[in-house]
Amino acid sequence: MLPELGQFALILALLLAGVQCAVPIFGAWRGQATLIALARPAVAGQAVFVVLAFGLLTYAFVTQDFSVAYVAQNSNLALPWYYRFSAVWGAHEGSLLLWVLILNVWSVAVAAFSRRLPDALMARVLGVLGFISFGFLLFTILTSNPFLRHIPALADGNDLNPILQDPGLIMHPPMLYTGYVGFSVAFAFAIAALLGGELDVAWVRWARPWTNVAWAFLTLGISLGSWWAYYVLGWGGWWFWDPVENASFMPWLVGTALIHSQAVTEKRGSLRAWTLMLSIIAFSLSLLGTFLVRSGVLTSVHAFASDPKRGQFILGFLGTVVGGSLLIYAVRAPRVAGGKPFKLLSRETLLLINNLMFTTAAAMVLLGTLYPIVGEMLDAGRISVGPPYFGFMFVLLMLPVVCLLPFGPFFRWAGADWRAAIGALKPALILAVVAAVAAKFIAPDTSLRGLAGVAASLWVGTGIALYALKRWREAPRGGRYTPEMLGMILAHFGVALFLAGVLITEATSVESDLRFAPNETKSVGGLDFKFRGVQRAQGPNYVADEGTIEVSRNDELIATLHPQKRQYAGGGQIQTKSDIDPGLTRDLYVALGEPLDEAKQGNGAWAVRVYVKPFVRWIWLGGLFMMFGGFTAAADRRFRSLPARDDATAPATPAAPPAQPAQASA
Amino acid sequence: MIGRLIPLAVFLALVGLLLFGIEWNKHHEMSEVPSPLVGKPAPEFTLPLLYDSTKSIARRDLLGKPYLINVFGSWCPTCQFEHPILTAQIKPLGIKLIGLDWKDQPDDAKRWLAQFGNPYDAVITDQDGHAGIDFGVYMAPESFLVDAQGMIRYKRIGMFTPETIKNELLPKIAELSKPAAVSP
Numbered sequence: 001m002l003p004e005l006g007q008f009a010l011i012l013a014l015l016l017a018g019v020q021c022a023v024p025i026f027g028a029w030r031g032q033a034t035l036i037a038l039a040r041p042a043v044a045g046q047a048v049f050v051v052l053a054f055g056l057l058t059y060a061f062v063t064q065d066f067s068v069a070y071v072a073q074n075s076n077l078a079l080p081w082y083y084r085f086s087a088v089w090g091a092h093e094g095s096l097l098l099w100v101l102i103l104n105v106w107s108v109a110v111a112a113f114s115r116r117l118p119d120a121l122m123a124r125v126l127g128v129l130g131f132i133s134f135g136f137l138l139f140t141i142l143t144s145n146p147f148l149r150h151i152p153a154l155a156d157g158n159d160l161n162p163i164l165q166d167p168g169l170i171m172h173p174p175m176l177y178t179g180y181v182g183f184s185v186a187f188a189f190a191i192a193a194l195l196g197g198e199l200d201v202a203w204v205r206w207a208r209p210w211t212n213v214a215w216a217f218l219t220l221g222i223s224l225g226s227w228w229a230y231y232v233l234g235w236g237g238w239w240f241w242d243p244v245e246n247a248s249f250m251p252w253l254v255g256t257a258l259i260h261s262q263a264v265t266e267k268r269g270s271l272r273a274w275t276l277m278l279s280i281i282a283f284s285l286s287l288l289g290t291f292l293v294r295s296g297v298l299t300s301v302h303a304f305a306s307d308p309k310r311g312q313f314i315l316g317f318l319g320t321v322v323g324g325s326l327l328i329y330a331v332r333a334p335r336v337a338g339g340k341p342f343k344l345l346s347r348e349t350l351l352l353i354n355n356l357m358f359t360t361a362a363a364m365v366l367l368g369t370l371y372p373i374v375g376e377m378l379d380a381g382r383i384s385v386g387p388p389y390f391g392f393m394f395v396l397l398m399l400p401v402v403c404l405l406p407f408g409p410f411f412r413w414a415g416a417d418w419r420a421a422i423g424a425l426k427p428a429l430i431l432a433v434v435a436a437v438a439a440k441f442i443a444p445d446t447s448l449r450g451l452a453g454v455a456a457s458l459w460v461g462t463g464i465a466l467y468a469l470k471r472w473r474e475a476p477r478g479g480r481y482t483p484e485m486l487g488m489i490l491a492h493f494g495v496a497l498f499l500a501g502v503l504i505t506e507a508t509s510v511e512s513d514l515r516f517a518p519n520e521t522k523s524v525g526g527l528d529f530k531f532r533g534v535q536r537a538q539g540p541n542y543v544a545d546e547g548t549i550e551v552s553r554n555d556e557l558i559a560t561l562h563p564q565k566r567q568y569a570g571g572g573q574i575q576t577k578s579d580i581d582p583g584l585t586r587d588l589y590v591a592l593g594e595p596l597d598e599a600k601q602g603n604g605a606w607a608v609r610v611y612v613k614p615f616v617r618w619i620w621l622g623g624l625f626m627m628f629g630g631f632t633a634a635a636d637r638r639f640r641s642l643p644a645r646d647d648a649t650a651p652a653t654p655a656a657p658p659a660q661p662a663q664a665s666a
Numbered sequence: 667m668i669g670r671l672i673p674l675a676v677f678l679a680l681v682g683l684l685l686f687g688i689e690w691n692k693h694h695e696m697s698e699v700p701s702p703l704v705g706k707p708a709p710e711f712t713l714p715l716l717y718d719s720t721k722s723i724a725r726r727d728l729l730g731k732p733y734l735i736n737v738f739g740s741w742c743p744t745c746q747f748e749h750p751i752l753t754a755q756i757k758p759l760g761i762k763l764i765g766l767d768w769k770d771q772p773d774d775a776k777r778w779l780a781q782f783g784n785p786y787d788a789v790i791t792d793q794d795g796h797a798g799i800d801f802g803v804y805m806a807p808e809s810f811l812v813d814a815q816g817m818i819r820y821k822r823i824g825m826f827t828p829e830t831i832k833n834e835l836l837p838k839i840a841e842l843s844k845p846a847a848v849s850p
Contacts, residue, residue, distance in 0.1 A: 163747070237741070240741065240742075277673065284677075291684065295684075295687075295688060311687075311688045312688055315681065315684055315685060315688065318681070318684075319681050322677055323674065323677060323678065323681070326673050326674040326677055327674055329670065329673065329674075330670040330671045330673075330674055331670075333670055370680075370683065370684075373683055373684070373686065373687040373690075374683065377683065377686050386741075386769050386795075387741055388769070511777065513776075513777050513780040513781065576781070576782065591781055593780050593781040593782070593783070594780070594781075594782070594783040607780050607781065609777065609780070609781045
């Protein structure tokens with residue numbers, strides 16, 4: 001009974017999404033206030049039914065209702081209660097429902113927090129969001145109904161994919177989707193502005209906090225995914241350029257370009273068409289990612305069970321949404337470049353370079369990801385380009401970004417004095433060079449990459465710190481750092497941490513595969529690893545071989561690690577579960593290999609893989625700083641407290657708000 | 667106006683490509699006849715052994731007995747999912763299992779095999795991916811069933827699952843041994 005109720009709730013939500021799309025947009029076109037006023041109630045109503053449907057599916061998982069086919073496929077009686085919640089989004093149908101749920105959360109948030117905005121604009125924004133929701137609900141109901149019954153009910157279910165039974169995977173998809181789907185808000189604002197012909201820059205100011213928050217969530221989601229890959233896939237890598245990773249990375253790259261170009265458009269009025277275009281592309285890439293993951297066009301670890309019907313539906317929807325919005329763009333985008341003029345050497349130019357590099361990087365990733373299909377089309381056979389292509393191209397494209405980043409805050413809008421900027425940044429440059437040379441002397445075998453990592457991260461980190469210091473000295477007390485500026489400083493500092501993490505880890509990690517007899521001690525990277533043998537361990541729904549390894553330095557115990565090899569009750573796959581002793585400056589990472597002798601009873605020798613990975617945690621620490629930067633910038637009251645209608649009457653010349661000096665952040 | 671239509675045109679080209687991708691997938695069930703090489707002789711190769719790069723295995727060395735080439739790489743997460751299935755379900759079949767370590771660093775591959783176990787009877791390396799191109803490998807993992815005469819009889823793109831082993835690989839292996847079972 002309850003699952004049918006869930007399906008019914010989905011259908012009602014679909015109808016309300018239709019109302020939310022059609023009525024307010026029509027009302028805004030005809031200027032009818034009663035129709036416009038329908039937008040918010042429709043959003044609320046739709047959200048109620050989507051939450052109801054999601055709740056009922058969760059309830060089916062928690063109560064182990066194996067008469068629901070989706071529940072039976074993705075859980076079983078032995079599954080611990082906490083994984084029953086995350087099993088809801090463990091496969092295609094439920095994760096699609098999560099997608100819709102998150103879209104509804106965003107819609108409700110936009111409806112609730114944008115009461116100051118002009119009614120017609122809001123009607124269009126919510127209408128566009130309604131259209132997207134309509135498409136996805138229709139997709140769910142027609143091709144991917146999570147409430148389908150399996151009659152007769154099964155006594156026990158299959159299992160949640162063991163690789164998904166992990167704390168990191170409880171949080172990763174919701175965060176990632178929140179970011180992914182959040183770009184729909186910037187998209188909706190852009191389309192609403194195009195539809196309404198309100199091509200002044202007011203909409204950009206209102207869209208900015210939403211874009212920043214979405215970007216911050218996406219940053220967190222990608223970082224979590226990378227961290228998960230690091231400790232679950234069990235052998236120390238943190239990024240694989242897998243098609244599905246790429247699918248989330250492309251919107252991030254364009255989103256990064258977007259938050260920078262929005263800053264230019266909002267403050268200076270320039271790059272208006274470009275900001276519109278990036279708003280459309282960022283969300284289009286989110287949709288494209290959804291298509292790639294769910295259509296089976298590309299194979300990948302994460303790929304959901306594929307079905308050509310699903311692929312066709314999403315492609316049709318993608319074509320309608322993106323094709324339609326690009327058509328609207330072609331017809332209505334501003335013809336004349338607006339905004340204040342700027343010189344070649346100016347902050348605008350730097351941000352334009354940032355934009356070009358990030359969009360080119362996204363295009364590069366897109367091309368690499370779709371290459372197998374291109375190859376097939378040219379009848380050359382499926383060719384995949386693999387990590388070497390991505391790695392090389394990405395570093396190449398990001399090199400100018402890293403070199404120019406510290407100049408950003410020091411360059412003024414409209415026209416900058418490059419000599420002053422270089423003068424101000426001289427300490428950072430000197431520090432970076434000296435540290436790289438010193439590193440070469442202290443550790444002569446450090447590779448070029450390691451030295452570049454030290455230099456690049458100090459250059460960016462010190463450069464940003466110098467800017468923070470300059471504001472501290474020069475700006476009046478109380479007005480030193482606006483949240484927007486603080487967000488910029490945090491995020492760019494995150495870039496420095498990330499660079500340090502990536503390049504130092506790659507250059508200095510120690511990796512060993514060792515044969516350990518029980519109670520044998522071996523030394524790796526200046527630490528002693530003592531193998532205490534392997535025991536049987538029993539988990540809630542698995543049995544495991546669990547090794548015990550004591551790590552010590554100069555006879556002082558610093559960690560005891562318990563790597564496992566797990567055999568889950570539901571299926572025959574063995575999962576390697578590494579154990580990590582995390583640390584700010586180094587991770588100890590131990591994974592259990594194979595038993596090497598006949599004796600498997602706990603006293604034989606085992607192959608054990610030991611890593612010492614300096615600074616690896618800084619990769620995700622950098623991601624967290626970037627995320628905090630995004631949230632902090634979004635919290636700037638300037639975006640919210642401004643009387644909206646003043647801007648609408650003064651196109652292209654946003655009045656400089658009092659707390660915002662010319663040296664505003666990017 | 668024309669200039670503003672360029673993004674739309676690019677996008678439409680992309681949709682065309684993706685539509686082609688879907689159509690291609692429909693007509694080339696990944697599980698059925700995905701490769702023009704099926705039914706043709708396996709391409710010539712001579713590749714060094716992973717554990718002794720001074721020695722190598724060539725196509726002609728393998729003639730006379732059927733074998734299964736499994737393309738893998740230590741960089742490939744899906745291979746790691748496939749690995750326990752290879753060990754538990756394909757190795758016991760008794761067919762000669764050749765690992766083709768594709769676009770990979772030999773040291774990484776050795777570590778990978780040391781950690782997860784080595785189910786292969788022999789591992790050959792294709793570091794620059796040239797043999798992969800000859801075989802039409804599009805992504806790892808991929809597997810080729812080659813008969814005693816050196817003809818490719820079956821190709822699997824993507825990982826083996828218990829279902830694909832039961833429904834595809836086992837029947838194909840059974841077909842291989844039919845003539846062999848009759849001839850003596």
